[in-house]
Amino acid sequence: MEESRIATPIGTTLDRFIKNKQENFKYATGELSQLLRDIALASKVVNREVSKAGLVDIIGTLEAQNSGGEQQKKLDVLANIRFSRALKKGGEACALVSEENDSYEELNRDGKYIIAIDPLDGSSNIDVNVSVGTIFSIYRRKTEVGSAVQEIDVLQKGTEQVAAGYVLYGASTMLVYTTGHGVNGFTYEQSLGEYFLSNPDIRIPEDGTIYSINEGLSKEFFPPVTAYVDWCKEQSFNARYVGSLVADFHRNLLKGGIYIYPATTKKADGKLRLVYECNPLAFITEQAGGKATDGNKRIMEIEPVALHQRSPLFVGSLNLVEKAMDERLAQKAK
Numbered sequence: 210m211e212e213s214r215i216a217t218p219i220g221t222t223l224d225r226f227i228k229n230k231q232e233n234f235k236y237a238t239g240e241l242s243q244l245l246r247d248i249a250l251a252s253k254v255v256n257r258e259v260s261k262a263g264l265v266d267i268i269g270t271l272e273a274q275n276s277g278g279e280q281q282k283k284l285d286v287l288a289n290i291r292f293s294r295a296l297k298k299g300g301e302a303c304a305l306v307s308e309e310n311d312s313y314e315e316l317n318r319d320g321k322y323i324i325a326i327d328p329l330d331g332s333s334n335i336d337v338n339v340s341v342g343t344i345f346s347i348y349r350r351k352t353e354v355g356s357a358v359q360e361i362d363v364l365q366k367g368t369e370q371v372a373a374g375y376v377l378y379g380a381s382t383m384l385v386y387t388t389g390h391g392v393n394g395f396t397y398e399q400s401l402g403e404y405f406l407s408n409p410d411i412r413i414p415e416d417g418t419i420y421s422i423n424e425g426l427s428k429e430f431f432p433p434v435t436a437y438v439d440w441c442k443e444q445s446f447n448a449r450y451v452g453s454l455v456a457d458f459h460r461n462l463l464k465g466g467i468y469i470y471p472a473t474t475k476k477a478d479g480k481l482r483l484v485y486e487c488n489p490l491a492f493i494t495e496q497a498g499g500k501a502t503d504g505n506k507r508i509m510e511i512e513p514v515a516l517h518q519r520s521p522l523f524v525g526s527l528n529l530v531e532k533a534m535d536e537r538l539a540q541k542a543k
């Protein structure tokens with residue numbers, strides 16, 4: 210089916226855009242479209258809570274820890290509940306994999322889709338009014354509709370994703386997603402309660418002058434990363450690190466740049482989670498013309514073995530990520 214080449218006008222609502230693009234999806238039965246709407250709806254509720262975080266009692270940390278042993282923030286849990294409820298009610302998702310749940314949550318047995326989600330990304334920034342986000346990834350189930358969800362459904366390679374996206378709760382709130390036909394960004398108009406197309410067909414510049422890495426960890430960097438960061442400095446690149454993956458990623462997607470969370474002497478697999486942080490952002494990056502690796506291989510080719518497994522991440526502008534890979538090889542050759 211020939212993809213319609215007519216550009217969708219800026220200001221088109223998300224609903225209208227999803228409807229227009231549905232014909233691009235060979236399974237076009239409307240379920241994926243409805244799922245995207247359910248996620249957008251939940252993000253509006255979370256946006257409301259994030260935007261008034263300082264006024265109501267949702268600031269602060271809970272006793273409980275998540276699967277990664279990190280202290281859960283109240284907003285982590287609240288966001289998780291909002292997305293889980295919206296997906297349960299929507300009926301299209303059979304299971305939810307979430308950073309905030311140890312195991313996957315079965316939702317609707319008749320659902321055809323698996324959702325993997327980081328309900329609130331950038332938790333360390335929640336209490337200080339710095340941008341945070343939500344990251345999501347969508348797969349088709351492998352098992353029979355109506356049957357119990359199994360591991361083969363929830364542990365799929367990134368190349369199996371049918372859609373991925375993120376919501377950035379920043380100066381404005383944006384939803385950016387792909388269904389494998391390019392990347393589009395929508396800005397939330399609070400008073401109308403609607404997302405409007407603001408960034409059609411996003412392409413990441415092949416080059417950039419921004420590098421994002423937590424240099425506070427530099428004592429724990431392996432030589433290839435140290436050499437690469439030194440190279441960025443020699444180029445007089447700008448160091449930018451918000452500490453919220455979604456915010457750092459979004460800036461680099463629009464302006465060009467590279468985000469790195471490497472393996473370190475203390476964290477052999479880095480910090481970020483493959484299934485609901487690295488894979489969705491890798492899908493978006495590749496669809497926008499960029500590159501995403503774990504330092505050696507394509508992120509989306511990594512076979513997941515655990516829901517919360519971690520992976521190093523090098524993501525962003527094609528030439529910057531390739532340079533980082535070359536640096537690794539050069540260092541290895543030494």
Ligand SMILES: O=P(O)(O)OC[C@H]1O[C@](O)(COP(=O)(O)O)[C@@H](O)[C@@H]1O
Pocket residue numbers: 279308327329330331332333423452453454455480
């Ligand atoms: O403080 P560090 O070690 O640089 O880690 C920051 C990274 O950790 C994260 O906060 C991890 O995500 P969560 O907040 O969802 O756990 C990323 O958003 C961010 O890029």
Ligand SMILES: [Mg+2]
Pocket residue numbers: 327329330331454486
């Ligand atoms: Mg995160």
Ligand SMILES: [Mg+2]
Pocket residue numbers: 285308327328329330331332
């Ligand atoms: Mg999180």
